[in-house]
Every structure is written in C-alpha cells, then in structure tokens.
Amino acid sequence: MxxxxxxxxxxxxxxxxxxxxxxxxxxxxxxxxxxxxxxxxxxxxxxxxxxxxxxxxxxxxxxxxxxxxxxxxxxYHWKDGIGPKENRKKxxxxxxxxxxxxxxxxxxxxxxxxxxxxxxxxxxxxVGSGTVQEMSEWVEYITFDGVSPMADLxxxxxxxxxxxxxxxxxxxxxxxxxxxxxxxxxxxxxxxxxxxxxxxxxxxxxxxxxxxxxxxxxxxxxxxxxxxxxxxxxxxxxxxxxxxxxxxxxxxxxxxxxxxxxxxxxxxxxxxxxxxxxxxxxxxxxxxxxxxxxxxxxxxxxxxxxxxxxxxxxxxxxxxxxxxxxxxxxxxxxxxxxxxxxxxxxxxxxxxxxxxxxxxxxxxxxxxxxxxxxxxxxxxxxxxxxxxDAELVESYIADNKTAEGSDGEYEVPKLHESVSIDKDGILTLTLNNLSVTDSEKVETTFAECNPTEVTATILTQDMNAHNTFEDPERVKEETFDNFTVTDRGLSFTIPPCSIVSFRIK
CATH class of the missing domain: 3.20.20.80 (Glycosidases)
Known part of the structure; x- marks a missing residue:
C-alpha cells in the first residue's frame, strides 16, 4: 500500500x-x-x-x-498572410x-x-531568414494603436x-x-x-x-x-x-x-x-x-x-x-x-x-x-x-514501489502525483499509475483538511487503447467513485495504466 x-x-x-x-x-x-x-x-x-x-x-x-x-x-514572412486571400502569395x-x-x-x-x-x-x-525590420513591423502591425504605416495597413x-x-x-x-x-x-x-x-x-x-x-x-x-x-x-x-x-x-x-x-x-x-x-x-x-x-x-x-x-x-x-x-x-x-x-x-x-x-x-x-x-x-x-492558476502544495508518496516490469535502464516509479489548491480552497489531486499490470491501494492523508465534498474522474484502459473514428469513445474520462473518505484523507485503489483526478473540498 x-x-x-x-x-x-x-x-x-x-x-x-x-x-x-x-x-x-x-x-x-x-x-x-x-x-x-x-x-x-x-x-x-x-x-x-x-x-x-x-x-x-x-x-x-x-x-x-x-x-x-x-x-x-x-x-514565414508575415506580409504574405495578410490582405485579400486571393492576393496572398503561395x-x-x-x-x-x-x-x-x-x-x-x-x-x-x-x-x-x-x-x-x-x-x-x-x-x-x-530570425532565421527574416530581418529586424520585418519583425519590428509585424509587432507594429499587430499592436500599435495610432498613426503609422503598419497600423494604417x-x-x-x-x-x-x-x-x-x-x-x-x-x-x-x-x-x-x-x-x-x-x-x-x-x-x-x-x-x-x-x-x-x-x-x-x-x-x-x-x-x-x-x-x-x-x-x-x-x-x-x-x-x-x-x-x-x-x-x-x-x-x-x-x-x-x-x-x-x-x-x-x-x-x-x-x-x-x-x-x-x-x-x-x-x-x-x-x-x-x-x-x-x-x-x-x-x-x-x-x-x-x-x-x-x-x-x-x-x-x-x-x-x-x-x-x-x-x-x-x-x-x-x-x-x-x-x-x-x-x-x-x-x-x-x-x-x-x-x-x-x-x-x-x-x-x-x-x-x-x-x-x-x-x-x-x-x-x-x-x-x-x-x-x-x-x-x-x-x-x-x-x-x-x-x-x-492554482497554488502548488507539498505532496509526496511514501512506500512508492517500482513498477513491476520496469527495471534496469528504464525503471519507473509506480505512482506519480501533484496537488494544488485554488482560490476557493478546493484541492486538486492528480495521480498516475504507471504500471501496466498492477493496481495499487493508496491511503491519502492531509495536514488539516477533513474532506466534506469529493468528486473524481478516471482515465483507464489497456496500454495500446486509442480512439478511432469508428470507435471514438473507447478511451474517455469517466466518473470515479471507488474511494472512501477517512478522518483526514482518502482511501482508494488506483487501477493499472490509469490517471485519477480528485477535487476535494
């Protein structure tokens, strides 16, 4: 765990x-x-x-x-991309x-x-094939509010x-x-x-x-x-x-x-x-x-x-x-x-x-x-x-195992996370399980927060899974409710090959 x-x-x-x-x-x-x-x-x-x-x-x-x-x-020479489209250079x-x-x-x-x-x-x-004048005039064309050749253009x-x-x-x-x-x-x-x-x-x-x-x-x-x-x-x-x-x-x-x-x-x-x-x-x-x-x-x-x-x-x-x-x-x-x-x-x-x-x-x-x-x-x-636009807060994972199957030169940790708090005091916790095969039970403990409202979503599928125009929703974000709110945290199991995002109030 x-x-x-x-x-x-x-x-x-x-x-x-x-x-x-x-x-x-x-x-x-x-x-x-x-x-x-x-x-x-x-x-x-x-x-x-x-x-x-x-x-x-x-x-x-x-x-x-x-x-x-x-x-x-x-x-790219910006003057080629302005004016009537029929007159623009190819x-x-x-x-x-x-x-x-x-x-x-x-x-x-x-x-x-x-x-x-x-x-x-x-x-x-x-910079590679353009001039100082060309760059300067582009900035003038875009941003100058006054009388000038580029603003007039x-x-x-x-x-x-x-x-x-x-x-x-x-x-x-x-x-x-x-x-x-x-x-x-x-x-x-x-x-x-x-x-x-x-x-x-x-x-x-x-x-x-x-x-x-x-x-x-x-x-x-x-x-x-x-x-x-x-x-x-x-x-x-x-x-x-x-x-x-x-x-x-x-x-x-x-x-x-x-x-x-x-x-x-x-x-x-x-x-x-x-x-x-x-x-x-x-x-x-x-x-x-x-x-x-x-x-x-x-x-x-x-x-x-x-x-x-x-x-x-x-x-x-x-x-x-x-x-x-x-x-x-x-x-x-x-x-x-x-x-x-x-x-x-x-x-x-x-x-x-x-x-x-x-x-x-x-x-x-x-x-x-x-x-x-x-x-x-x-x-x-x-x-x-x-x-x-949120504030990063301190977080770390204890007892974080190495993902089984990742060894030697290409070793990776099983879990990877970051946590932030927004202006409304809501925590966002994102957690990745990098293991292809193994789920992991996670106990989350906060310094002071006693969660009262928790919502979560998950993205998970087989490692090669992808969306096609024939099956555009094979991989999609879904509601995740397989967690328990504890006195000062959360308890849940994150499936293999998955990403979970929690919003905690």
Missing amino acids: AKLYVNEKKVQGHINPEIYGHFSEHLGRCIYEGLYVGEDSPIPNVKGMRTDVVEALKEMKVPVLRWPGGCFADE MINTHWGGVVEDNSFGTHEFFELCSQLGCKTYVNGN RKENGHEKPWKIDYFGVGNENWGCGGNMTPEYYGNLYRRYQTYVRSYDNEKPIRKVCCGANVADYFWTEGVLNTCFAQPQPGNDKDRGFMDMLSLHYYVHPEGWEIKGSATEFDEKVWYKSLNKALYMEELINRHGAIMDKYDPEKRIGMAVDEWGCWFNVEPGTNPGFLYQQNTMRDALVAGLTLDIFNKHCDRVKMACLAQIVNVLQSVILTEGEKMLLTPTYHVFHMYRAHQ
Whole structure:
C-alpha cells in the first residue's frame, strides 16, 4: 500500500495557466482541416474556424496558443498572410511535406482563433531568414494603436483596433532548422532583434521568449545566457538578460530519433522505456534551471518548454511530412506525469506548449473531414485543467514501489502525483499509475483538511487503447467513485495504466 501525504498548508509555488499551453504550426493538417476550414466550408465554422474543434478546446481550457511554428516560423514572412486571400502569395512548405502553403491562415486568422478560444497569444518571429525590420513591423502591425504605416495597413485590411501579443518568440530552434547558429551568435542576434520587439502599450507589455536548448544541450544554455547577460543595460534588462523566458524542447521517442517506433503497436518494454524517457524531463528542468540560476537567482526568467510530447512514426499510408500519429494510453500517461513535473517545478517553468494541438504528433484532437475525436491526451488536459492558476502544495508518496516490469535502464516509479489548491480552497489531486499490470491501494492523508465534498474522474484502459473514428469513445474520462473518505484523507485503489483526478473540498 502506498501512502500519499499532502500538506495543503505549505504552498510551494504558483502554477501558471500557460503551463497547459498548446502549439499550432503550419504542418500537415494542424492548421488547415484541423483548426481552419475556411468560411465556405460545409463543415460548421465561425469565420473559418471549426466550431466543433473550438468548442472542445474551450472546454479543455486552452490558456495560450503558439503560432506559426516551429521550423515553419523561420521561413514565414508575415506580409504574405495578410490582405485579400486571393492576393496572398503561395509558397512551398519546405520543412513539412513540400506542399503548397496558400497563406489563407495568417495574422488576422490567428488572432480571430485566439479570440474564439479566449486564450493568450504566443507569436513566433522569424530570425532565421527574416530581418529586424520585418519583425519590428509585424509587432507594429499587430499592436500599435495610432498613426503609422503598419497600423494604417492593418486598418486597410479590416481591423481597426490592435490586438495584444502576450508572448513573442525571437526565433525558433536557431541551433538547428532556425539557422544552425552557435549559441554566442544567436545570443547576439537575440539582443539585437528583441530590441525592436517594442511594447507600444506599457499596460500590455510583450513578454519575450529567447530560443533555448534542444534536450540536454547545456552548452547552448550557458552560451546564450552568458552572451545575453554580458554588458547589461541599466534597469530591468540588467536582471533578466533582455528576456522574460528561455525555451526548451524535448520529445519522447523511445526507439531513438531515427526509428521512433509505432504509435500503437508496442510491448510493455517499450511502454516503460517511453515513460522513463518522459521522466527525463525533470532532469532537464533541473540541469538547465541550475544554469539559469547562475544568471537569474531570483527566477525572474521563466522556462518555457514550448515543444514537448511523444514523437512516433506516422500512421501507415499518410504523408511522412505531416507527422500524423495516433494517441494511446501511453500518450496519456506521458502527458499526466509530464504535467505533474511541470506543476512541481512551477517556480521555474512558467509556460509549456504540447506539440501539437490537432492532427500532428501528440495532439489532443484528430479530425477526418467533418468527423472529430478527442484523444486520450485531451482527456488528461481536461482532468488537469483545475491546476491552472492554482497554488502548488507539498505532496509526496511514501512506500512508492517500482513498477513491476520496469527495471534496469528504464525503471519507473509506480505512482506519480501533484496537488494544488485554488482560490476557493478546493484541492486538486492528480495521480498516475504507471504500471501496466498492477493496481495499487493508496491511503491519502492531509495536514488539516477533513474532506466534506469529493468528486473524481478516471482515465483507464489497456496500454495500446486509442480512439478511432469508428470507435471514438473507447478511451474517455469517466466518473470515479471507488474511494472512501477517512478522518483526514482518502482511501482508494488506483487501477493499472490509469490517471485519477480528485477535487476535494
């Protein structure tokens, strides 16, 4: 029996809603067909945005959306995506499938989508193939409320008032597809480009995201921060190296980058290998965070894990450049324990974006024509949504066994948890059972809380289980009532391969 102790009186940090963010790139069927179908589509839409997808994402409570990439961002020239659609330039999407990009989804469409979702905006600028002027003018076009060439152009294109950019990424993966740069070279470019990402409205400042490392490239983190903090300017920039956030990218591909493996056909060994690699996220946060602490001991700079998730082989018969993959209970457990890790490191992790939101990699929604389904990962985000904007509280599991079958190099604990308390005093407890075969009895004890109202939901199925358009509800969130309220806690048994979310008053 495992013993879960919760000290709800000891707050350990604030969980930014943006930790539950998402990522949309001009890649495969993410934007086109997934989010945007156009106003003339027979698929129900509002100003071109799929009604069914938007409503599902609102229910999941998407806090922030990143766009237009990804690798696509550093070849994207924003002026190609404004004005009458029939006049917009067409281009080849060289990174993703070599298909024609007609730019019918551009700046206006992105901000319309975020307006419908009610979420914050995260725009990624072009450093790899773009100019300082181009980036500066894009920010002016979007945010300036006054008389200027770019503000006038926005008005000519039908939007009188400016939008708000909440976050702006100055380049993407500039160590790779964004220009194959060295950290010092990028650091100097970052200092230059970010200068012209101006906040025209001081009451709505743009938070700037600097391109951080790929996985365990600690050399990149050190080099960029050393460059950005060298010879600082007076004022706030002296303390934060001209940035508000530093990014980190990490994907789980258990069979290695070249092989990756099937999204649906895997055995228990690969299951545990996948979860072990997902747990590696904690080491990455700790080690990159330690470097950040040297330059930013007060943790004023947030870590933005703005690309994360499972990356497997594409589904058979689909375009390999579209990165369309299925989504099983393995993806669900990877999502659950990763979100728990982000929660537990909310003192440094301030934003994260699952890659990607629809039809690409570990998406929360799949579409096929007018059909739509929710993936197991969707249900995890839905179960975890109450953690958003709550306070992390102390919790730990005593007598936590190693999951049987996970041994040697790919050992994983059986259980993984996080707990928060919201402004109304309601506790959210999320618990993952990483074992494929074994349930576990859990005794939960709170410091002072005597539960009076408890509700819970569960996501559980066989490890390979996934939803299809023929069987869209094989894996779904269901009510969980197999628990007992004790004097100062809860007693329950969590099934194997499952995630449970409690709301406790």
